[in-house]
Amino acid sequence: MYNVKSKVAEEFIDDAEILSTIEYAQANKNNRQLIESLIERARNCKGLTHREAALLLECEDPGLIEKMFEVAKEIKQKFYGNRIVMFAPLYLSNYCVNGCVYCPYHAKNKTIARRKLTQEEIRQEVIALQDMGHKRLALEAGEHPAMNPIEYILESIKTIYSIKHKNGAIRRVNVNIAATTVENYQKLRDAGIGTYILFQETYHKKNYEALHPSGPKSNYAYHTEAMDRAMEAGIDDVGIGVLYGLNTYRYDFIGLLMHAEHLEATFGVGPHTISVPRLCDADDIDTDDFANTVPDDIFRRIVAVIRIAVPYTGMIVSTRESQASREKVLDIGVSQISGGSHTSVGGYVNKEEFDETTSQFDVSDRRTLDEVVSWLLDLGYIPSFCTACYRAGRTGDRFMSLVKLGQIANCCQPNALMTLKEYLEDYASPETRLKGERMIEAEMQRVPNEKVRCIAVENLERIAKGERDFRF
Incomplete structure (x- = not known):
């Protein structure tokens, strides 16, 4: 019955296919060569099938599990x-x-x-x-x-x-x-x-x-x-x-x-x-x-x-x-x-x-929002309040195509920093604001497109003067 394009629930979520996939994953969970090949192929950021992913999840080898975490980190960072x-x-x-x-x-x-x-x-x-x-x-x-x-x-x-x-x-x-x-x-x-x-x-x-x-x-x-x-x-x-x-x-x-x-x-x-x-x-x-x-x-x-x-x-x-x-x-x-x-x-x-x-x-x-924001900054993350893609019409396949091509960072990085700046100006505690300003200064240098970076720096100055809602 399994048909990925079917509009019938029991055909695109087919019980027999799921049970067969579980059986396949459990039968191959010690196949180190196969699992390693899947992990390596995953580095190309094209994804895996449900059957391949089930095998990775079933793997119990500590070393291979750590490799999975490494690849997941790489993919998360890229996108x-x-x-x-x-x-x-x-x-x-x-x-x-x-x-x-x-x-x-x-x-x-x-x-x-x-x-x-x-x-x-x-x-x-x-x-x-x-x-x-x-x-x-x-x-x-x-x-x-x-x-x-x-x-x-x-x-x-x-x-x-x-x-x-x-x-x-x-x-x-x-x-x-x-x-x-x-x-x-x-x-x-x-x-x-x-x-x-x-x-x-x-x-x-x-x-x-x-x-x-x-x-x-x-x-x-x-x-x-x-x-x-x-x-x-x-x-x-x-x-x-x-x-x-x-x-x-x-x-x-x-x-x-x-x-x-x-x-x-x-x-x-x-x-x-x-x-x-x-x-x-x-x-x-x-x-x-x-x-x-x-x-x-x-x-x-x-x-x-x-x-x-x-x-x-x-x-x-x-x-x-x-x-x-x-x-x-x-x-x-x-x-x-x-x-x-x-x-x-x-x-x-x-x-x-x-x-x-x-x-x-x-x-x-x-925790309060300010405590969560402060915690994220301590961990090296940029707390983002960005909604730019939705408001600019970058939804559905338009958003996904940019993500899959790795181009979304040219929008997301400066947008995240500008919305963080808004938060720091309007709502943050003094301690969180200090951490955030340091984060913005460091991260702005990593915006890949020079023209975008220059515009973002100018917008940050305008936010500090009271203007709001800039986006790429």
């Missing part, structure tokens, strides 16, 4: 340099009609406080996020046709883009809402969203249906085929991911890469981002009830092999992960992280009241 894009989630509503057994928003949970933000409350949340320094948000909402209709989401996006507070502005709104129709995806496209994000949770159909016993999300095919409908509607930046811990990591890792291959083969452009969340505790959810939790060493290998297999994609790690866990995956693959996050409805304005009563999951990394 994304030392830039780390910053964002924050904004939870609009936790009303939900689904029965997902791993999520506290499930309809049968009677202990969680249900909330839905008004447009004025959204305004206050956005101002709080702007006052931290955020420019990029990911909208989150439970699936509830009556409480959270598409009209509410569209109105909320309009509200967010309209708010200009002091020097603050949200320049990109990514959207993570339930699978919907082509017509609704067209409405989201027309509203000016950035990336449409939807996690598969697990690609194993039988386990998926057991984990989603009721509600619209229980329809495996409709959920799995959502990205096809989104791209048919003209949303060319989509983000995929699984929730590691719901099913065996091998199965979902392979399914994830098959999904990426399907999008590339069918639409000519793969996922803009891949997220790697792990299951964590939440209201009435205990991870001890799940048998497939993923240990840290396997998690790090998953990140590295995804970077090797899908070199062009952005990779996201949220505050589900601890500071220590995030630090271990920054250099081998991750290009986006959240900072200062709240997973509660209304938590940016009233965190004491709502973090304990309306959160979707427990946040492991509870």
Whole structure:
């Protein structure tokens, strides 16, 4: 049944192909010559197939694993340099009609406080996020046709883009809402969203249906085929991911890469981002009830092999992960992280009241955005608040072609430095500002194009004088 270009979920995510791939990887995991050849071929940054990637993930040889990490670092550096894009989630509503057994928003949970933000409350949340320094948000909402209709989401996006507070502005709104129709995806496209994000949770159909016993999300095919409908509607930046811990990591890792291959083969452009969340505790959810939790060493290998297999994609790690866990995956693959996050409805304005009563999951990394920015600077990364590609129309295949050709750095490096300068001027603590200024001075010399570098230096001076929003 396996057909990478099929529009039928059970054909482009074929169970027999996944099981055969697992069997192949386990049978060849000690084939050192084959594994070494794959690692070397990966250096050309053309990626690997799901079957080849599964073999790398299965390898247990410490020396070969270290080689994988080395190659993942090389690829990450080539495509994304030392830039780390910053964002924050904004939870609009936790009303939900689904029965997902791993999520506290499930309809049968009677202990969680249900909330839905008004447009004025959204305004206050956005101002709080702007006052931290955020420019990029990911909208989150439970699936509830009556409480959270598409009209509410569209109105909320309009509200967010309209708010200009002091020097603050949200320049990109990514959207993570339930699978919907082509017509609704067209409405989201027309509203000016950035990336449409939807996690598969697990690609194993039988386990998926057991984990989603009721509600619209229980329809495996409709959920799995959502990205096809989104791209048919003209949303060319989509983000995929699984929730590691719901099913065996091998199965979902392979399914994830098959999904990426399907999008590339069918639409000519793969996922803009891949997220790697792990299951964590939440209201009435205990991870001890799940048998497939993923240990840290396997998690790090998953990140590295995804970077090797899908070199062009952005990779996201949220505050589900601890500071220590995030630090271990920054250099081998991750290009986006959240900072200062709240997973509660209304938590940016009233965190004491709502973090304990309306959160979707427990946040492991509870540092402020300034603390995260300072930490990244200490590690030698450029915290980037850039949204230039989306606003300049460099999305979908236009963005991917620049990434794959290695040309995106001519835009990304100066844009990252200019947005960091904005953050330092408007929001940073004195200590963070000092570190950031040193970073900008050093990194500006590494901008490869002399003309771009000269313009960027001039723009940095104008930012220091109060002007904002320069981009290449």
